[in-house]
Amino acid sequence: MKNSLIELSDAKAFLHEHFGASVQQVQELGRGEWSVAFAYRFAGHEYVARFGFFDEDFMKDRIVAKYTSERVPLPQIGEIGQYKNGFFALSERAYGNFLDQLDEHAMRAVLPNLLATLDAIQEIELSDTRGFGLWDAKGIAPHASWQEALLDVVNDRPGKRIHGWRKSLEEVSGKLALFEQAAALFATKVPLCPNERHLIHNDLLNRNVLVDTHRVTALLDWGDSRYGDYLYDIAHLLYWWPWFTQWRNIDILGEIEQHYKAKKLDVQDFHERVWCYQMHIGLDSMAYHCYTKRWKNFEWSAKRTFEVARSQ
Numbered sequence: 001m002k003n004s005l006i007e008l009s010d011a012k013a014f015l016h017e018h019f020g021a022s023v024q025q026v027q028e029l030g031r032g033e034w035s036v037a038f039a040y041r042f043a044g045h046e047y048v049a050r051f052g053f054f055d056e057d058f059m060k061d062r063i064v065a066k067y068t069s070e071r072v073p074l075p076q077i078g079e080i081g082q083y084k085n086g087f088f089a090l091s092e093r094a095y096g097n098f099l100d101q102l103d104e105h106a107m108r109a110v111l112p113n114l115l116a117t118l119d120a121i122q123e124i125e126l127s128d129t130r131g132f133g134l135w136d137a138k139g140i141a142p143h144a145s146w147q148e149a150l151l152d153v154v155n156d157r158p159g160k161r162i163h164g165w166r167k168s169l170e171e172v173s174g175k176l177a178l179f180e181q182a183a184a185l186f187a188t189k190v191p192l193c194p195n196e197r198h199l200i201h202n203d204l205l206n207r208n209v210l211v212d213t214h215r216v217t218a219l220l221d222w223g224d225s226r227y228g229d230y231l232y233d234i235a236h237l238l239y240w241w242p243w244f245t246q247w248r249n250i251d252i253l254g255e256i257e258q259h260y261k262a263k264k265l266d267v268q269d270f271h272e273r274v275w276c277y278q279m280h281i282g283l284d285s286m287a288y289h290c291y292t293k294r295w296k297n298f299e300w301s302a303k304r305t306f307e308v309a310r311s312q
Contacts, residue, residue: 057223094218096210235277
């Protein structure tokens with residue numbers, strides 16, 4: 001694991017050194033595994049400063065920001081630079097409540113617009129990029145097909161951010177067998193997944209979507225974005241829905257099906273595709289929790305993945 005991320009006092013010191021004493025109201029907005037965000041006020045405007053271990057995440061945000069529209073609201077990224085052993089990025093500030101902190105009533109209110117936003121992302125033109133899977137700061141992904149990108153989830157490749165996860169998996173009794181059983185089930189459905197190439201956010205439920213009543217106001221942090229089948233983000237909602245117990249009374253699958261029905265869309269192999277992607281998300285989550293050695297979260301992901309497996 002990396003060293004600890006920057007704290008509020010150091011963020012204040014950096015911003016005052018960078019802009020002068022007129023920087024005001026510096027406050028932490030939230031922190032994740034790889035970065036932390038701070039709001040600040042300067043020259044009468046509100047901004048966000050993020051500090052992280054990987055400049056690639058910030059550069060990906062800058063690439064995606066060019067796709068901003070009324071239907072896909074994306075904050076514009078300004079300066080990106082180096083800070084001590086990591087990097088910083090300065091951007092305009094977006095406002096709203098975090099999607100994953102909404103109660104049932106608020107989620108029901110915004111869900112139609114969230115699904116419409118995912119529809120709009122599906123329409124984004126990617127002709128100036130290439131490849132499938134996790135893409136880099138140049139807009140290039142390493143795989144020749146979507147199926148190849150999916151199947152790579154079982155490989156612990158050097159150079160990956162969580163390299164070493166498989167060694168941790170093998171060190172804990174019973175965990176490897178669980179992973180390999182899920183991987184074998186997952187692989188049976190990969191041939192049904194179309195070789196479509198759309199922009200996938202891949203991290204919608206981790207304080208990365210801001211909403212205001214009935215609409216999405218910003219999509220944040222595209223560091224884990226992929227190129228592939230647009231239904232992957234739908235599967236992301238389905239897989240993680242039970243984690244948010246306040247939404248237990250919302251039939252998310254039914255809402256998604258009704259959304260496509262209202263659009264008169266007959267999505268080929270819909271259930272098989274989202275089942276496959278949920279299994280992939282489960283495997284990816286299990287690998288991540290092996291890397292972090294958060295075994296309680298590993299157990300939740302393993303349980304959830306086999307719930308998905310039994311639903312097919």
